Structures are given as structure tokens and as C-alpha cells.
Amino acid sequence: MRKLNPAHIEGAKAFANAIPCLNWLDIKVTDITLGGCQVEVLLQPHKHMTPFNGPYGGLYASLVDSATWWAIYGEADEDAGFATLDVHVDDLGMTGGGRLITEGRRVKLGRSICVAEAFVRDEAGKLLAHGTSKVMIAPNLPTIDDVLQQRGEPRLPPKFLDV
Structure with a gap:
């Protein structure tokens, strides 16, 4: 069984939380596990809420997209690029x-197509949104390490520990 390297996960969360769109929306990736992820946002009236006092649907979509992508990331091979x-x-x-x-x-983690789901809840546990996403794994897509290398930044530590 694979075991995630905590140092890699901390680096991946830092990478995720520096993504401009997520940063602008104040969305934070707070946990990445084997096949799982937790993403949080503190709602801001001037940024996230409609005039009808509810979150914009696009915020829910961004939360679902982020949580499903990083859930797949947590289990996919280290050299996998995906979109x-x-x-x-x-x-x-x-x-x-x-x-x-x-x-x-x-x-489902497939060789080329993966499926993930996400549940958006408030702090009391009330279910506000549910979503699904399909993610493609392909050898020609960049990995996080590819992006870091392009930026001249150091690679992340190995993703998996030998067990």
C-alpha cells in the first residue's frame, strides 16, 4: 500500500494555495490524502455572495473542481500530469x-480517466452542494514538478514513501 510523504503533501498544499484563482477566491487546500482532499473558504460578502445572500454557484464549482482535482492528485502516480x-x-x-x-x-482512478466527487457543507454540516468531475491523466500534461522547474523553483520531495 502506498503511503504519502508528509513533506510532499505540505509542498503540494503550498503550491495549490498559491494558484492565483484559488488565492483570489480565498480557497485553501487544507488536506490531501490518498484519494481524498479537503478545501475550505471563509465566505466574504463582497467577494463570494450574491445580492440574494447566498454564495455564487461559480464558487461552489470552484470548490468542487479543486477538491476533486486534488483528491485524484493524492492517489495518482507521481509522474502523472492531468487536467x-x-x-x-x-x-x-x-x-x-x-x-x-x-x-x-x-x-475511480483509471489509467487515463478518473472520477471524483465532492460535498460542500457549512460549518454545521449542512449539505449545500454536491459535484462530480472527470479528470484526464495523460503523459503530455505537465506535472507540478514541471511547473516548479519552469519557475526555477525546487522540486517537491518524493510523493510516496517506501513502505
């Missing part, structure tokens, strides 16, 4: 503010 193929989100409830916690989990 989101689609995201489907069902808006199931409203909240007027607070923190949203999104749990992503791998449903």
Missing part, C-alpha cells in the same frame, strides 16, 4: 455566511 475534463455541480442549499468545507474523494 479536469468536466465539472458538474448541484446546488442543494443556501447559507448566509461562515466557512464552507468541501470534502473531495476519488470514486
